[in-house]
Amino acid sequence: MYFVFLVGTAGSGKSLLTSSLEKWLIGSDLSVAVVNLDPGVDSPPYTSDVDIREYVDYGEIMESFGLGPNGALVASLDMAVSQVNDLRDEILETERDYVLVDCPGQMELFAYRNSGPLMVSGLAAGDTAVSLYLLDANISRTPSGYLSCMLLGVSLGIRFGLPQLNILSKSDILMEEEIDEIVQWGEEPYLLEGALDGTAEGIKREYSRYILEMLTNLGSLAGAIPVSAKDMSGFDTVYGELQRVFSGGDNLYE
Ligand SMILES: Nc1nc2c(ncn2[C@@H]2O[C@H](COP(=O)(O)OP(=O)(O)OP(=O)(O)O)[C@@H](O)[C@H]2O)c(=O)[nH]1
Ligand SMILES: [Mg+2]
DSSP: OEEEEEEESTTSSHHHHHHHHHHHHHHTTOOEEEEEOOTTOSOOSSOOSEEGGGTOOHHHHHHHTTOOHHHHHHHHHHHHHTTHHHHHHHHHHHOOSEEEEEOOSOHHHHTSSSHHHHHHHHHHTTSEEEEEEEEEHHHHTSHHHHHHHHHHHHHHHHHHOSOEEEEEETGGGSOHHHHHHHHHHHHOHHHHHHHHHHHOOHHHHHHHHHHHHHHHHHTOOOOEEEOBTTTTBSHHHHHHHHHHHHTTOOOTTO
8 A cells, every 4th residue: 555645834735736637547547545634624625535534523622722713723633643643544444555645724723733733644654755846836836945945845854754756836826947947956956046046035035045055965956847736747747756766666755
């Protein structure tokens, strides 16, 4: 069983990509289970095989504890993590090859509290797992937006401890030349440096240089694969990269 966790900032396209990737994998004769890990979602764009909402009632938690949306998400995840073994058993019972896990959008709550990483490690529990980190094309189309998304990606990699593929989500909203430029930023750091120098000034430029140098030294400036969940494009490349990782490729954060 191969676990694929979809992570990224709020609205970066995790749920729609989960849905489109499921369709693509099934169309390639592979068996797929879909897991919804977002307790607060109303109607995800897929039919989940395993759903955290069967284990915790976000609305009721919000009401009975007098919590706001963020507090209720934290409480829901904290409660659900005690049942992670049951969630995993339910996943194992599907006996599918691939497990797509759609993670909650509020990354600062999911990744930077204990329950998120505990949930991820509890679900995968020794099986091969990878995370797809979505960079929203709306943000990463500018050099400083791209750099800050990459920085967040490193931080998420440290939190989850999984090999990670960077996905340039919603690439259909970009022009072909923009996509090429962003892909090249990942391949040739000096191009990103030049683009940053041309767009940032003062302290922003200085910080950007330091961060770029750090990411380059860490070897963490891996490129992002352009994908559109809307047009179903880029999936063959994602699948190829997943195979590379699953067949014993790199694990950056172990
Ligand atoms: N153009 C375009 N829009 C997309 C794509 N993927 C997602 N969107 C849109 O982006 C918005 C957010 O998509 P979701 O899939 O809900 O994103 P998410 O990361 O699951 O959001 P949260 O769970 O709320 O954090 C929706 O309006 C989607 O229709 C894409 O590939 N192309
Ligand atoms: Mg979602």
